[in-house]
Amino acid sequence: MKAFFSPALRVASHSLRLHLRDRFFGLFLLFALLLIYSSLLVGVMAVYQERRALMDFGLALMELMGLAFCVYASATAVSSEVETKTIYLVFSRPVPRHSYLLGKMLAVFGAAAVLLAATAVMHSSLLLLRGHAPDGLYFAALGYSWLKLTLISSLVFAVSMFSTSALSSMVIGFILWMLGHFAPETVFMAAQAGGEGSPLEFLARLIPNFQLFNFKDALDVPGAAAPPALALAYAAAWWAGSYGFAWALLRRKEF
Template sequence: MKAFFSPALRVASHSLRLHLRDRFFGLFLLFSLLLIYSSLLVGVMAVYQERRALVDFGLALMELMGLAFCVYASATAVSSEVETKTIYLVFSRPVPRHSYLLGKMLAVFGAAAVLLAATALMHSSLLLLRGHAPDGPYFAALAYSWLKLTIISSLVFAVSMFSTSSLSSMVIGFILWMLGHFAPETVLMAAQAAGEGSLLELLARLIPNFQLFNFKDALDVRGAAAPPLAALPYAAAWWAGSYGFAWALLRRKEF
């Protein structure tokens, strides 16, 4: 167990530091700050719905920034080390490939958490400045957003193992994100469609259902997202699938 986790944690710790020091991380954070504070204008236009407008804008923005960062970080996590040949310095050491992959994935998850926490702090300060307080559903929405981000990160990570370029991995990531939000509609259309129903049904089965985690889209509504006991195992299944897939491709890869 130690032989598996110890190198993984070392890789994770180092990679997390790299992500946090990456200039893109800083840019995303700065951009988030600017956009969050510019949402004051939206709040003013919304008049007596200022709190709702600020909360909705902030949550959507934080998730979007998180998406952009996670897709970029996952697509380049391993590929950048292959391109710079830094991966030689790792694999010439007693680091099992499965530990290396786990460490890389955990680092992206951790960086996503840090980014969300930092932007949530900024956003909460804005809400408090305007006399509104973030509440339980607000933080629950953030937690569910994080789960969504970890799923898309793990999928992009897996795609990057066979993709020809980081850019194509990122594009595939954004497409999966959008398709995942249409999952319930795809199921509905499959049920209603005649001939093409089986194709749609197949598509619905193959993509993760991000609406299960879209708590921020119906904050005051019961049943807005899957309960944690269902959401967590679902997310974990996608993490595990992506991790296993990445390992299957990396285990015998030569550099």
């Protein structure tokens, strides 16, 4: 167990530091700060719906900034080390490839958590400045957003193992994000077009459903997002699938 996790944690710790020191991380954080504080204007325009407008803007912006960073970080996590040949310095050492991959994935998940936490602090300060306090639903929405970000990160991570460039991995990531939010509609339309149980409908059912984590889009609606245990199990299944897929491609890859 130690032989599996110890190198993974070392890779994760190093990679997390790299992510946090990455200029793009800083840029996204700064951009988020500007957007969050500019949402004050929207709050003013919303009159007596200021709290709702500020909450919705903030939660959406935080998630979108997180999406942009996570897709970038996942797409470049391994590919940048291959391009710069830094990966030689890792795999010429007693680091199992499965540990390396786990470390890289954990680092992106950790960076997503740090980004969300930092933007949440900014956003909460704005809410408190305007006399609104974030509540349990707010933090629950953040938790679900984090799960959503880790899910898309793991998928982009898997895609980056076979795609020809980091850019194409990022593009695929954004497409998956959008498809994932349309998943229930796609299944419905596929069933209409090809019939219930048709191959088309079956293919549509393979799209990961991000609506399960869209707690922020229905904050005051009971039963909007999946229960926390199911959401976590669902995300974990995709993490495991992406990780296994990435390992299958990396285990025999030569550098």
